[in-house]
Amino acid sequence: MGAILEDLARHWPLYLSIPVVAALIGYGTKLVAIRMMFRPLEFIGVKPFLGWQGIVPKRAARMAGIACDTMTQQLISPADVVSRLDAGRVASEIEKPLMAAVEEIVREVAGQYQAGLWESLPARAQRMVIHRVQAEAPKMVAAVLELIQRNVDSVFDLKDMVVTNLVRDKALLNRIFQEAGRKEFQFIARSGIVFGGLIGIVQMIAWVLFKLPLIMPLFGLFTGWFTDWLALKMIFHPKQPVRYFGLFEWQGLFLKRRAEVSEAYGELIAKEIITPHNVIEAVLRGPLSDRVLALIQRQVDEELAKHTSLAKPLVVLAVGGKRYQEMKQTIAGLIMARLPETLSYVEDYAEDAMDIRNMLVTKMKELPPEEFEGLLRPAFQQDEWILITTGALLGFAVGELQVLLLEQFAG
Template identity: 60%
Template sequence: MLDWQEILLDVQRNWLLYLSMPFVAAAIGFVTKIVAIKMMFEPIEFIGIKPYLGWQGIVPRKAATMASIACDTMTSKLIKPEDIFDRLDPDRIAEVIEQPMLRVVEDITREVASHYSPGLWEVAPESVKKLIINRIQADAPNMIRQIMIDIKSDIRSVFDLKDMVVSNLVRNKPLLNRIFQEAGDKEFRFIRNSGLYFGFIIGCVQALTWAGTHSPWVMPLFGGFTGWFTDWLALKMVFNPKQPTRYLGIFEWQGLFLKRRKEVSAQYGRLIAKEIVTSKQVIAAVLRGPLSDRLFNLIQKQVQRVIDDQAGIAKPFVVFAVGSNKYQEMKTVIAEQMMERMPETMAHIEAYAEQAMDLENTMATKMQELTPEEFEALLRPAFQQDEWILITVGAVLGFMVGEMQVFVMEHFAR
């Protein structure tokens, strides 16, 4: 330990170096935060030699886990399949797609009839062809209406919301990054800037300690502590405390993410409604998702009913022309072709569905009803996954800069 006179003399002689310590510590805190945030999201794909020599952003690397955790909160607390489909009016849908559906029915009927009985269909009077087509077309809107009623009555049997959300986010990792980055934009800025303030304060303590000891361990240890502590404290301040709390009777603090609840709710709701649970994605999930075979069964049932009911006087002609077995097979083929043409047909209802579902406002409103713990779960997974790695990297970088400081101090002190 140096006495006061030695300390004062050393500070006078190396005042510029002492003055630089708080600023270097602030820079350490700032840079380590930038590195930590970058490491959370970048790179999108692994760079290096797998499995250990290299890096992939924590969020994209654990995309399935991240998406699943975020989706659990979303689907259990914010939005359910029933919320999406209960607002869709079967009559309105039938009205919107009536014209494109009539064209599809005619195309499919002609194609299937030509395939199963090319000779008889070609020589059949046009009036008979029109009769078959018109009678099937006549019930097409009712068929769509009934299919929608069947879907709404047991939506979970044909639509897996969680699978749709998780699949889309895992497939589109940049989108998963955007959700966390945009929802937590101000939190990430706070974490980055907090390194400056906390680092500067620690740097002042570092300068006093160095003045009294001149120990070569002061710089790297304080550098490592700055990197570690500022990372840890910033993360704590983002999510804690849950409620506004006064400290030392001087200032009040509430976890920044929770304090911005209303703003985050609106932003998160807009992101989900515009990027993930869109009418286009929902329709695609119903038609092509893991439960689409059940939708096909519904369509097949309705198609067979319509063909049997509407074939009318032409039914004996059709059965005679193709045989009873072929007639049953033909109905199945028509159902399959209807299913294949559904994406093209249902695309016409996307604008109506988006307006009717109003997911953006629904999400924002329901987010206001979440408990602080549930609300925190929307962003917290991005920090919790391998959080220790980020803090450790901050400490290591700080330690290395501290070693460089020792070299500089010894060089100028000579």
């Protein structure tokens, strides 16, 4: 015992460094693990095995799909996105660009299908035709929007829109998890200092008593592994507040911050993903856009039938039956092509009307704990073992270095 105390008195600064290094191992392995989750965005190294890509961007499609499942199944539906838009207000908001688009379409169609007749008309007569079509255009746009709203599930794939945007923009996908779990990631890193330091005290005592070289790397490995594992547990468990030893209460940190996370998450989704611009692009250029075109063709057909009912035989005779069908399809195609640019003028109104942010925040706060956890948990669950193993191996390597230093200076 006397020899141990004498050794301790002589080398106490060196021995005190053991828990300090253990705390640094705990902290450092957490920082590395967190960074490995999100960086780099693209694979760096020699494929397939020699190198690394952040876990979230590497699994971008799956991560986006999981995040989107929670969003679209529990929080928001296609009907929620478009049902709040007033068709008449939309037509009013886009009146100016709509009038210009209508004039271009009339001139293009007339020039293509009745070039000689159209060119022979006086400018005043051409203008009267254009004005008549322009007068009906807002009603037609409103009618098309109402058709889309009634058939929203068949023309708007919300999940595809969200997943496509997130897979294309991996940095944005990272931001979703980082924003939602900002304080949780800070907790993971800082908890490494505390847990690592406590384990380091035990490590120091074991070294002073036994001086076995294997102690340091084994404790380093245990510190790296255990602190990663425990920090992840403390983020999500328990789901409800629990009092331990009658001294302190703990609830999974992510679940405890439900209100704060909901605000940040709702803001990000509304500003970056489910935006009026993205919704318009998804409806008019997404995988179901052919169905939207069919709705427009249907409305064009109704409008032409309404305004040419008496003259239709003459129109068909003038341009031919096949050409008449082609003309209807051409009109619908031209409308479809110009709608994205025309509807861009309605984005400010649509953002206020849809109110995606507040809708998401309200519904997120009502989610059961298990479903709320699903917003962030996928970022940890996918290849979680790699992060914990990396922390353990880094801890083992630093422990080996500690052995060399201790034997060098206290040998």
